[in-house]
Amino acid sequence: MTALVLxxxxxxxTGISLGALGxxxxxxxVPALIYLLGFTPAAATTASLVVVTVTSATALAAHARAGAVHWRGGAIFAAAGLVPAALGGALSARLPSALLTGAFAxxxxxxxLRMLRPSASEQDGIPVRPVRVAGAGAGLGAVTGVLGVGGGFLAVPALVNVVGLRMRVAVGTSLLVITVNSLAALAARTGSAVTVDWTHVAPFAAAAVLGAWDGRRLAARISSDLLRRLFAWALLxxxxxxxxxxxV
Known part of the structure; x- marks a missing residue:
């Protein structure tokens, strides 16, 4: 199989995951870029930020048109995580990689496991408490900064269980959080010496954008409860x- 097809x-x-699950x-x-396309870890991380930023922004627009984004809660959540993410990134350089991987797992x-349990907080019209949302966003930012991955996979459960959003709205709102965090991470990497093969990244990103549209349509056809359970099992x-x- 050629590199272009891969x-x-x-x-x-990647796009389907972002569009359907947020x-x-x-x-x-990152694993696809490293193991399938031969990128170095540093180049794969930078390239994945480009792919995720473009794809998340595209999927966010689609979810917003469907009314599935909680803008106020998402903005507070994302903004609160920016500084903790930067501090967590500085700390991560001093921790063993095995410890980081195990902690994230x-x-x-x-x-x-929390998402597999019925959530009494998953409801319409719940008032957003800025302090609680900011606390959850800061915690997620710190965890994401230390562990380096998992922004979306951890944002959706937090938005459901802590903020109290319905699963569909949590998925759409998480895309706002991912877009903001990815843009911030890319800005921090401006001027770095990492070389990225854009001939592979461009088709990767284009396919991800198209996949995100399919993922959003898939999410619209599946019940919130089933989507939440599928997400939880994938996360497990x-x-x-x-x-x-x-x-190992």
Missing amino acids: ALVAGAV GGGSMLA VIAGVAA LVAALMLADAV
């Missing part, structure tokens, strides 16, 4: 794989 397939899967983009994009597993699988990688 880029298109991996990009489509997360998983970087967790899918545990946090992702706990979030998934990711957690198990990452924990195995940390232990």
Whole structure:
């Protein structure tokens, strides 16, 4: 299979995940860029930020037109996580990679188990408490900064369980959080010496954008409860794989 075909397939899967689940983009994009397209880890991380930023912004527009974005809660959530993410990134350089991977696996597993339980907070019209939302956003920013991945996979459970959004609205709102955080991360990397092969990234990003549209339509056809359960089981699988990688 040629590199172009691999880029298109991996990009489509990344986009579907972001469009339907509001997360998983970087967790899918980075391994695909490294193991399928031969990118270095540094180049893969930078390239994935470009892919995730473009795809999340596109999917966000689609979810916004469907009225599935809580702008006030999402803006507070995203803004609160910017500084903790930067501080967490500085701390992560001093921690062993196995510890980081294992910590993320545990946090992702706990979030998934919480989502598998019926949530009494998943309802329409719930008032947004800025302090509570900012606290959750800051916590997510710190975790994302330290662990380097998982913004979307952790944002959706937090938006459902802490903020009290319905699953569909949480998915759309998480795309706002991902877009803001990805743009901030890209800005921090401006002027770096990392070389990115744009001949592979461009088709990857294009396929991801198209996949995001399909993912949004898929989300519109599935009940919120089923979507939440599918998301939780996918998150559990990711957690198990990452924990195995940390232990081995």
